[in-house]
Amino acid sequence: MSTPRFTAEELDELRQLAAAWGKIVSKRAFGEDGPGLDVDFRTMEQIATAAAQGLTEGALQQMLQQQAQKVPDEAPCPTCGEPCSTRPHTRALAAQGATVQQAERIAHCPACRRDFFPPAGGSGVG
Amino acid sequence: MDEHAFSSSVVQRIVTAAARFSSFRDATDAVRMTGVSISENQVRRLAHEVGRELIARRDQKVVEHRRRQLEPRTAVVPEAVVVEVDGGRIRTRAAGAGPGVHEAQNKEDKVACLATLKGPVFATDPCPEPPDGFQCPRRVRRLVQQMKGPAGEAAAPENPDESPPPVPPSDEALERPRWSPERLVRTCVASLETSASFGPMMAAEAQERHFYAAPRRAFVADGSAYNWSIQRGYFGTFEPIVDFLHAVCYVFSSAAAVRADEASGWSxxxxxxxxxxxxxxxxxxxxxxxxxxxxxxPPPGEAATAEERRDPRRVVAQARSYLGNNRDRMAYPRYRREGLPTTSSLVESLVGEVNARVKSKQKHWNRPGGAESILQLRAAVLSQDDRLPRFFAERPGSSFRKRGTLCHKSEGVAAQTVA
Incomplete structure (x- = not known):
């Protein structure tokens, strides 16, 4: 299965959407009036970075979770082809800008005596 | 994603840092500065792992090329191309012998520069007189010292404490105004393998870049016999050109040896x-x-001392041998008319860039293959063909992940003592 690639325009559209959420972040941090004159740029930068990190974490986690749910309850072992039941599993994954708890499914093949991770969509590639 | 607890793009950054920075320690610091928590061992292990995958991919392409199944990855046929090859030396140690350096040996790494060129052809020799750079005593002496080999001191075995030889001045520095072709896109092939294996690697890269279809093709190297074996075997349709700078060194050394004083030697x-x-x-x-x-x-046998190496009989014999063996590859006026390069400055400079990663006093790579993987990574980042991003875009994932945490135990793949 080939991974769908997004065009630069599509990605820019998403970036603009997220940029609009900056107003919400500012409001949450400093109220309706925004930061006072005593707030330096370093502080504003910290807030923006934390928000961006949270957005990355949330978006990745949501997408990974949704993808994991699409993995069937049973998957063939990559070595012997024997169908094996899968169960949910999470692991810490360092991605660009955030570390997320990756939701995935794990299976154990009794014949091969090893665990395997059925690929969810295109996440097997890359 | 693969079996590591890093996303593919993070792994790409890690191995790029490992290839770009001069040591794994520096690369680890650089990666940590991007907010990724990682140890030096993890960086080293990931770099070697990806390097080994690049070796496998390279070898697969060699097989495809041999079977005539390797397609060019570009439809554009370059106007002019050059393939240049040179070698360097890296320090190695026995593997599995415990901490420290055991049984240190120098191994030759081979580096090839494949470049597309842009430049005019001429009806007559565009530069019939040697540029000023070759007529300036100070610059020529420096050049000869830098190139070492033909200067009479070169045969000395490598001193483990010596610093890497500096790159000789390029065409551009020596010759003005510029008539030589301009480099467009450069890619690099580097390996510790023998020339019998290195030739097919170069040929596969040339095939992928459509070099064999280019109307103007040149193969530039110094006089080492293996270079010309590669040329005859895999680049037979390329114009063989011996590097002019090496010839200058032999000529300078022999002129100085036969004349009694410096002034007449210079003339x-x-x-x-x-x-x-x-x-x-x-x-x-x-x-x-x-x-x-x-x-x-010249007296029989190898020269053992510096004085013996400076013996005029030996120096003249070496120059005769060098020029005699390469005289058919020294038709420089014709090469200039055809817009082809006459020096191997592109690969000389590339060797310097490769050495900046793999060669220093502290670096000893495990034999036999410790440096091979890092050479692939270094070659990838020095190539202007997006080799690493392409590799990661196509890199398959693994169904079997070995670990589920960010903390991995060190495996026995430490490739060098301090790097």
Whole structure:
């Protein structure tokens, strides 16, 4: 299965959407009036970075979770082809800008005596 | 994603840092600065793992090329191309012998530069007289010292404490105004394998870049025999050109050896160098033959001391041998007319860039393959063909992940003592 690639325009559209959420972040941090004159740029930068990190974490986690749910309850072992039941599993994954708890499914093949991770969509590639 | 607890793009950053920075320690610091928590061992292990995958991919392409199944990855046929090859030396140690350096040995790494060129062809020689750079005593002496080999001191075995030889001045520095072709896109092939294996690797890369279809093709190297074995075997349709700078070094050394004083030696050098520049190598050889008769044949056996290496009989014999073996590859006026390069400065400079990663006093790579993987990574980041991003875009994932945490135990893949 080939991974769908997004065009630069599509990605820019998403970036603009997220940029609009900056107003919400500012409001949450400093109220309706925004930061006072005593707030330096370093502080504003910290807030923006934390928000961006949270957005990355949330978006990745949501997408990974949704993808994991699409993995069937049973998957063939990559070595012997024997169908094996899968169960949910999470692991810490360092991605660009955030570390997320990756939701995935794990299976154990009794014949091969090893665990395997059925690929969810295109996440097997890359 | 693969079995590591890093996303593919993070792994790409980690191995890029491992290839770009001069040591794994520096690369680890750089990666940590991007907010990724990682140990030096993890960086090292990931770099070697990806390097090994690049080796496998490279070898697969060699097989495809041999079976005539390797397709060019571009439809564009370059106007002019050059393949240049050179070697360096890296320090190695016995693997599995515990901490520290055991049984240190120097191994030769081979580096090839494949470049597309842009430049005009000429009806007549665009530069019939040697540029000023070759007529300036200070610059020529420095060049000869840098190139070492032909200067008479080169045969000395490598001192483990010596610093890497500096890159000789490029065409651009030595020659103005510029008539030589301009480099467009460069890619790199590097390996510790023998020339019998290295030739097919170069050929596969040339095939992928459509080099064999280019109307103007050149193969530039110094006089080492294996270079010309590769040329005959895999680049037979390329114009073989021996690096002019190496020829200059032999001419300078022999001119200094046959004349009694510096001034007459310099005059002799100018005459012989000019003859080589103008393609009259046979005239120089005739004169060197006369000098050999006058001085006598060199003593048998290898020169053991610096004084023996400076023996005029040996110096003249070496120059005769070098120029004699390469005279058919020294038609420099024709190469200039055809817009082809006459020096191997592209690969000399590339070797310097490769060495900046793999060679230093502290670096000893495990034999046999410790440096091979890092050479692949270094070659990838020095190539202007997005080799690493392409590799990661196509890199398959693994169904079997070995670990589920960010903390991995060190495996026995430490490739060097301090790097």
């Amino acid at each position: 002799q050098y100018l005459a012989w160098m000019r003859a080589c520049w103008q393609g009259r190598v046979r005239d120089v050889l005739t004169e060197l033959d006369h000098w050999q008769v006058r001085l006598g044949e």
